[in-house]
Amino acid sequence: MRYFPAGLFMLIVLAGNGYVLTQTVIDGSGPDVNTLGPTCLTSDGKVGVCVPNFQCNFETNVVDPGATIDLRTQSCPNILDICCLREEIAGSKTVKKMPQCGFSNPGAVELKTKPTLVGEAEYGEFPWMVALLRSTAPDQAWSQDDYIGGGSIIHPKVVLTAAHKVARYIESEVKCRAGEWDTSNTDENYLTQERQVEKIIQHEDFFDLQAYNNIALLVLKESFNFNDAPHMGIACVGKVLPPLGTQCYTMGWGKAATGKYATILKKIQLPLLDSDQCQHTLRNTRLGSRFLLHPSHICAGGIAGVDTCKGDGGSPLVCNIGNGTVVRYAIIGLVSSGVGCGKKNVPGIYSNVPYLYSWLLDAMNEEKLQSKIFTLE
Known part of the structure; x- marks a missing residue:
């Protein structure tokens, strides 16, 4: 038996917008400020750390470096030390804002470069792509000759495909390119980011x-910068499959109905199908x-003209796991294989991500990555 590589065929509109929340993460570069001097108070009453004068970034520190040497306004035991805010310590660990997983990005959508057509994703709509x-x-x-397939950011330094x-x-x-939307245009609202594997x-x-077990992780040499x-974000990874019939979405730059590869990121809507029924249907094919x-x-799909096709294996199949008016997505599948493209009653086959979830956790733990x-809260 031979399977066709999967990609994107015909596309329809996704309704609803999500929003972005943020969480704080610590970048591992630079010295650990906890190994520096004792805590202290700056002249304006803020908690800082005692460090040598040269280690405090005076350009961005709100505290006058001259004033902080006065022991009457801070508690550093060494008169040559100054009280410096932790985030102002030169070369210290830095706090970065990173979007919580699974939310679409209406802020980036509002900055789209041109109106989108039916079946085209909004700019930033799937920020993990x-x-x-x-x-x-x-x-x-x-160049289409350089395009390999799709993937999803699940960690600043990891792509799932x-x-x-x-x-x-x-x-x-x-290499992995994030923040892409219109492949024919390099003058979008925000730059793309590329990272070597x-x-x-x-x-x-x-x-x-x-x-079988069609899943891989790409660990990057350098983290994506959010x-x-x-227009960029993290995808949630689903632990359980949604109910049968749930309408889910996949996206990518694969082939369209014309047989040409898409230039603007596309999206399609597909229902999840019962595995036994899917197997029965596929047995009636070649x-x-x-x-x-x-x-x-x-399995998902089975609607004539709405299917994944050549060119987009590895792209995510995401389902809404939000509540009420909140739209939040989790990856439950990866575009994997199929029989033809867009045939009536012939579904596409996707990697079962919840089934492979324990392997994913083990692989992340092995790499000492969070x-x-x-993970859905």
Whole structure:
């Protein structure tokens, strides 16, 4: 049996907007301020740390460095030390704002560069979406020959994708571009960010002929920077499948109905299907009567003309897990394989992310990377 690589075919409109919350994370670079001097009070009553004069960033520190040497206005035991706010210590760990997982970004949507058509994602609507490119590609120009597939940011330093998209590459041959929307335009509201892949972690039981356990993590050499990047964000990763019939969405730059690859990020809406019914349906295709749907697979779609197709394997299938008017998405599938594109009653096959969730956690722990960033509260 042979499966076609999956991508995007025909697209329809997604309703509803989400919003962005923030959480605080600590960057691991620089000295740990906890190993510096004792705490103290600045001249205006703020809590700081006693450090040598040269370690305090006077350009941004609100405290007059001359005044802080006066022991009557601060409590540093060494007269040569000054009381410096922790965030102003030169080379200290810095606090960064990072979006909570799963929220769409209406702030970036309002800054879209032009009206979108039916089936086109809004600018920043799926802020976790990543394009996998050959590392030889220019930083800004887009060539379809360099496009590998889709992926999702689940950690500032980790992209989730399908194993079949990266199985034939080594780390130095792949890079990840975040913040992309219109591949024909480099003059958008915010810049894209590209990161080289440092390590490819592929499921040890991935079987390419049947796309079993089709999942991989790309650990980046450098984290994505979410400061001043409202069009970028983190995806949540689903632990359980939503009820059957739930309308979910996938997105990407794969082929459209015309047979041409999309330039503006597309989106389609697909219902989740029962696995037994999906297996029965697929047995009536060229896959034959002995076809078995693996537990690492789920099915979605089956609507004529609305399907994933060549060019976008690895892109996420996300479902709304928000409450009431709150729209929040979790990845429950990865575009994996299918039989043709857009055939009536023939669903697409996706990696079952909740089934593979424990592998994902183990892989993150092995790399000493926090998983709570993509975990639903």
